[in-house]
């Protein structure tokens with residue numbers, strides 16, 4: 001039997017890391033496009049933008065709008081997305097097994113997302129995670145968001161764990177930049193959302209992993 005253990009606190013990004021939210025985002029975008037008489041966008045067109053946040057998705061879905069018009073659409077996008085939360089996109093395959101394995105090992109896990117906190121909090125009970133997630137920080141919970149290290153440092157500190165004893169798992173460059181700035185080891189989640197020009201091997205993560213199932217082996221985590 002391996003003596004390796006999971007990190008005592010694992011912090012996860014949400015969209016593109018724990019949750020395959022791209023289909024929910026696609027339903028949101030297509031509702032807005034239908035309201036404007038525009039045809040549906042395809043999943044493969046929207047998916048690469050999902051971890052870059054609502055503004056990036058709006059820019060991808062409505063390239064004809066100027067900056068001010070896109071900004072006006074942000075609250076409308078978020079309110080439409082509230083109707084689609086966890087309706088079309090489940091956690092990625094292997095995520096439930098991984099969270100269960102961390103818990104069975106006596107470890108804790110939490111979420112640090114750039115999504116507005118109220119939306120992330122609405123998702124927790126829909127996913128059955130409300131009593132299991134030890135800490136949740138959203139993009140508007142603190143004065144700074146990822147790639148700033150503050151959300152990761154705050155999450156670790158709130159549970160009295162040193163940053164170097166945590167690991168952050170995320171699918172976007174800003175996730176890895178935030179972890180590095182926080183002095184926290186990081187895992188690049190290659191199963192998530194990326195643009196063709198993104199180069200995850202250059203982000204400086206400690207390990208790159210292809211599937212949540214790969215992390216079921218404690219030896220796969222940063223040493």
Ligand SMILES: O=C(O)COP(=O)(O)O
Pocket residue numbers: 013014015016050051052053054112113114115116139172
């Ligand atoms: O909504 C966003 O900005 C993306 O969310 P994430 O940080 O969970 O990937």
Ligand SMILES: [Mg+2]
Pocket residue numbers: 013014015016017050051170171172192
């Ligand atoms: Mg993400």
